[in-house]
Amino acid sequence: AQRVTQPEKLLSVFKGAPVELKCNYSYSGSPELFWYVQYSRQRLQLLLRHISRESIKGFTADLNKGETSFHLKKPFAQEEDSAMYYCALLPSGGYQKVTFGTGTKLQVIP
């Protein structure tokens, strides 16, 4: 069975500092990885996925198959980045059952 681990429950950084939200996964095949974000009083929404290789709101994430990691990074944190971030994994093939991590709350200090 697949598993997603986000080791930090809370990450506090100062505005302008770099951000790295960690995500490690365990899965024997080739999964699709995602980052979802939930801003205060808003619904959970997709931030980015590894197959698109794009930068969204300044965030990037690279899939490292050797380390089974998909860390989310941003060079300069903004106050509006404060939110709950979830890493998620979709197994290859079969039904689309997504597994989420436990989430990391990012707090950007002004």
Added chain:
Amino acid sequence: DVKVTQSSRYLVKRTGEKVFLECVQDMDHENMFWYRQDPGLGLRLIYFSYDVKMKEKGDIPEGYSVSREKKERFSLILESASTNQTSMYLCASSAPANTEAFFGQGTRLTVV
């Protein structure tokens, strides 16, 4: 604008009551999901459905059942609510061709 709508934002129910949480999506998605969201535990999948009248157990199905009679509607049922089912419940949908999941606004259920 794509939409997943959950029927209630807040619900308070008594222990032992039968509770229905409703979810409707207007995107013609085949896949629908019910998660519960708890601090420190993240999102845990309760049930999902990949077609009308089809359902699959997720990671924590005990104490829950689901119904999908129409493609756009997916209901979560708590047969006999208990206090440990107090939580935020999230519904989501997705299409097989697009793996992004779209979420509802959530229902915060309190069982007293």
